[in-house]
Amino acid sequence: MTWLGSPKFPDAARAALADTQLRRNLRNATTTIRGRRAEAVDELPDWEELRRAGEAIKEQVLHHLDTYLEQLEAAVTRRGGTVHWARDAAEANAVVRDLVGDAEEVVKVKSMTTAEIGLNEALAAAGVHAVETDLAELIVQLGDDRPSHILVPAIHRNRAEIREIFRAAGLEAESDDPRVLAEAARAHLRRKFLSCDVAISGANFAVADTGSVVVLESEGNGRMCLTLPRRLITVMGIEKVVPTWQDLEVFLQLLPRSSTAERMNPYTSVWTGVTPGDGPQEFHLVLLDNGRTATLADPEGRQALRCIRCSACLNVCPVYERTGGRSYGSVYPGPIGAIITPQLVDDPRDEQAASLPFASSLCGACFEVCPVRIDIPEVLTHLRAEVVRARGRDAESVAMAAAAWVFASPRRYAAAQKLGSLARFLARDGRLSRLPGPGAAWTSSRDAPVPAREPFREWWRKNRG
Amino acid sequence: MEKVALFATCLTDTLYPDTARAAVRLLERLGCSVDFPLGQTCCGQMHFNTGYRRHAVDLAGRFQQVFAGYDAVVAPSGSCAAMVRDVHPRLGAGTPRTFELSEFLVDVLGVTEVGAYFPHRVTYHPTCHSLRMLGVGEKPLALLRAVRGLDLVELPAATECCGFGGTFAIKNADTSTAMLADKMRHVLDTGAEVLTAGDNSCLMHIGGGLSRLRAGVRPVHLAEILASTEEEPWTPASR
Numbered sequence: 001m002t003w004l005g006s007p008k009f010p011d012a013a014r015a016a017l018a019d020t021q022l023r024r025n026l027r028n029a030t031t032t033i034r035g036r037r038a039e040a041v042d043e044l045p046d047w048e049e050l051r052r053a054g055e056a057i058k059e060q061v062l063h064h065l066d067t068y069l070e071q072l073e074a075a076v077t078r079r080g081g082t083v084h085w086a087r088d089a090a091e092a093n094a095v096v097r098d099l100v101g102d103a104e105e106v107v108k109v110k111s112m113t114t115a116e117i118g119l120n121e122a123l124a125a126a127g128v129h130a131v132e133t134d135l136a137e138l139i140v141q142l143g144d145d146r147p148s149h150i151l152v153p154a155i156h157r158n159r160a161e162i163r164e165i166f167r168a169a170g171l172e173a174e175s176d177d178p179r180v181l182a183e184a185a186r187a188h189l190r191r192k193f194l195s196c197d198v199a200i201s202g203a204n205f206a207v208a209d210t211g212s213v214v215v216l217e218s219e220g221n222g223r224m225c226l227t228l229p230r231r232l233i234t235v236m237g238i239e240k241v242v243p244t245w246q247d248l249e250v251f252l253q254l255l256p257r258s259s260t261a262e263r264m265n266p267y268t269s270v271w272t273g274v275t276p277g278d279g280p281q282e283f284h285l286v287l288l289d290n291g292r293t294a295t296l297a298d299p300e301g302r303q304a305l306r307c308i309r310c311s312a313c314l315n316v317c318p319v320y321e322r323t324g325g326r327s328y329g330s331v332y333p334g335p336i337g338a339i340i341t342p343q344l345v346d347d348p349r350d351e352q353a354a355s356l357p358f359a360s361s362l363c364g365a366c367f368e369v370c371p372v373r374i375d376i377p378e379v380l381t382h383l384r385a386e387v388v389r390a391r392g393r394d395a396e397s398v399a400m401a402a403a404a405w406v407f408a409s410p411r412r413y414a415a416a417q418k419l420g421s422l423a424r425f426l427a428r429d430g431r432l433s434r435l436p437g438p439g440a441a442w443t444s445s446r447d448a449p450v451p452a453r454e455p456f457r458e459w460w461r462k463n464r465g
Numbered sequence: 466m467e468k469v470a471l472f473a474t475c476l477t478d479t480l481y482p483d484t485a486r487a488a489v490r491l492l493e494r495l496g497c498s499v500d501f502p503l504g505q506t507c508c509g510q511m512h513f514n515t516g517y518r519r520h521a522v523d524l525a526g527r528f529q530q531v532f533a534g535y536d537a538v539v540a541p542s543g544s545c546a547a548m549v550r551d552v553h554p555r556l557g558a559g560t561p562r563t564f565e566l567s568e569f570l571v572d573v574l575g576v577t578e579v580g581a582y583f584p585h586r587v588t589y590h591p592t593c594h595s596l597r598m599l600g601v602g603e604k605p606l607a608l609l610r611a612v613r614g615l616d617l618v619e620l621p622a623a624t625e626c627c628g629f630g631g632t633f634a635i636k637n638a639d640t641s642t643a644m645l646a647d648k649m650r651h652v653l654d655t656g657a658e659v660l661t662a663g664d665n666s667c668l669m670h671i672g673g674g675l676s677r678l679r680a681g682v683r684p685v686h687l688a689e690i691l692a693s694t695e696e697e698p699w700t701p702a703s704r
Contacts, residue, residue: 009637010636010637010638010639010640013637013639013640014639017639017640017643023643318625318626318628318644319637319640319644322640322643322644323640357516358632358633358636358637359637359640360630360633361593361626361628361629361630361633361641361644362514362593362630362631362633363593363597363625363626363630364593364594364596364597364598365593365597365624365625365626367597368597381513381514381516384514384515384516385516385517385518386516387516388515388516388517389516396515397517400512400515400517400520401517401520403511403512403520404512404517404520404523404524406506407475407506407507407509407524407527408506408523408524408527409506410503410504410505410506413475413506413507417478417479420479431676433677438635441634441635441638442634442635442638442673444638444642445638445641445642445645445674445677446634446642446645446670446673446674446676446677447673447674447676447677448673449480449481449669449672449673451479451480452479452480452481452482452483454482455478455479455482456473456477456478456479456482456485456486456501457473457478457501457503459482459486460501460503461503464489464501465503
């Protein structure tokens with residue numbers, strides 16, 4: 001879930017902020033996609049209704065998750081597939097490892113869920129090499145790197161860096177022209193598609209009443225994965241189920257415009273069980289919990305499970321834009337990661353996960369773009385309260401209690417204003433450039449306001465009261 | 466005549482009394498009868514946003530008591546108005562009719578021309594909570610456009626957060642500073658003499674950065690611009 005040994009967000013962010021190349025790559029990429037998304041969304045006069053429909057369908061699913069999952073299982077089984085249930089990462093990895101059998105190499109279509117459970121690492125430990133076939137995911141894998149974006153895992157890399165990564169991995173590219181780079185990857189991947197017998201995928205959606213599983217991608221490599229190998233193993237978070245094809249239609253509109261700013265997704269692959277003589281002859285669906293039912297039990301936090309992994313919130317987030325995805329120390333970066341990761345980790349004493357709900361200025365841009373209307377700022381403040389509760393008494397909680405005590409009485413408040421105005425004597429040239437204590441973090445980059453000689457209430461009492 | 470209670474907000478009351486005085490002058494000029502209930506303190510936003518819900522609940526309850534008897538509450542702050550209107554009900558506190566200043570002027574009083582005179586080049590930063598939680602939209606801009614003598618210049622990437630975010634500026638000081646740097650660059654690119662907004666918290670943050678740079682751009686709250694007239698022009702004071 002979180003990458004072992006990742007520093008807390010503020011520390012990871014400090015390192016990322018110092019990387020000017022990273023910041024430039026990110027700013028260029030997010031600014032472009034942000035503008036394109038806004039245009040694609042503006043084309044639809046009923047976008048707000050679509051968002052509300054997406055929200056309503058997902059809420060319906062979350063309230064009756066058990067029913068829909070059982071429907072899904074029955075439908076998949078009826079069509080010749082096999083369903084496996086996994087409580088956590090270890091169980092899911094064990095199931096997949098068994099299903100892979102004696103294959104030494106498997107192809108994968110990019111999947112957040114398998115990254116969440118660390119499947120590639122688990123397979124490697126069993127002597128199985130998992131080949132990522134999504135171009136960006138391949139770049140990350142070949143560079144022995146970590147993904148930094150939900151949709152564009154290699155968003156932090158520019159094409160010169162990519163050419164270097166390819167060269168080091170033995171993929172020849174004559175220049176850093178994107179076309180040349182893509183061709184080098186294609187040649188590499190074709191060999192893998194034709195030689196691998198087993199494929200592993202994630203799923204964007206699964207339709208309960210027909211047992212159909214859906215993957216959306218842009219390159220067609222995913223479709224090769226889903227159709228060429230003999231055995232297909234799909235690992236899916238239990239919240240990805242939707243009731244019917246009619247519901248699916250809403251998300252097929254919401255997802256592409258939100259994520260890639262496209263009117264329609266280039267490759268939408270849907271498969272239902274197995275079809276003799278065509279496509280995979282064996283299909284396994286692994287349904288993963290891994291903290292999801294615990295999240296479901298939290299009435300304020302569970303809306304995070306509506307997420308369809310479009311990454312629109314990352315692309316508009318001013319914090320993400322500057323710190324990059326890896327600062328979040330988790331496969332789920334950005335605003336959505338800041339609310340999903342701590343809930344799936346479900347341990348408020350895990351310091352790294354506990355730092356994530358604070359990695360936001362609560363500007364609300366994420367909520368504004370979310371296609372399923374997840375009120376991310378609301379969940380952030382909810383999770384902050386959980387962190388504070390778990391932390392117990394410390395310097396901050398004492399200061400906050402003292403402030404609340406002062407604010408509880410206008411008399412104490414007026415007295416505190418008087419005391420505060422003593423800070424006037426620290427000012428030089430009408431500026432306060434160095435504050436003691438926690439104020440020092442403020443004056444590291446900003447002058448502090450010099451308190452007024454006379455607070456407003458004092459003036460009101462004298463002149464108008 | 467509208468009977469309104471001014472909720473000054475703790476930040477403005479303590480650090481920027483000029484803004485509150487300007488709000489009173491402006492509202493009275495427009496025919497309102499203004500009261501400042503002395504029992505008011507803070508809306509609890511800092512506690513709520515930092516994770517101290519119990520304290521926030523107490524402060525929301527206290528706010529409710531203090532302002533219960535008024536027709537309307539006006540605050541010179543989008544974020545505090547949003548806290549009262551959007552969050553207090555979630556904390557179990559009912560909410561008196563609460564408005565951010567520009568909303569009150571345009572929606573309740575129905576004016577955009579408030580008789581102001583402010584002969585300076587001004588750029589406007591739409592603060593996040595005004596923009597997204599309250600949805601004040603074009604109202605502040607409409608008010609500014611009607612100010613005589615005022616040269617309004619557009620702020621690039623205006624809707625992007627300045628990086629303040631309350632305790633975010635302390636807890637994630639480096640990220641906050643990086644966001645501030647970009648915001649300051651955009652402000653300086655406009656060539657404006659004055660940066661205005663509907664929130665003193667954001668102005669404190671951006672203004673604190675500009676002051677450190679000795680940039681010479683002055684942060685002035687929207688209320689102070691709208692209160693300024695030829696007879697009683699705005700003068701730089703406490704900032």
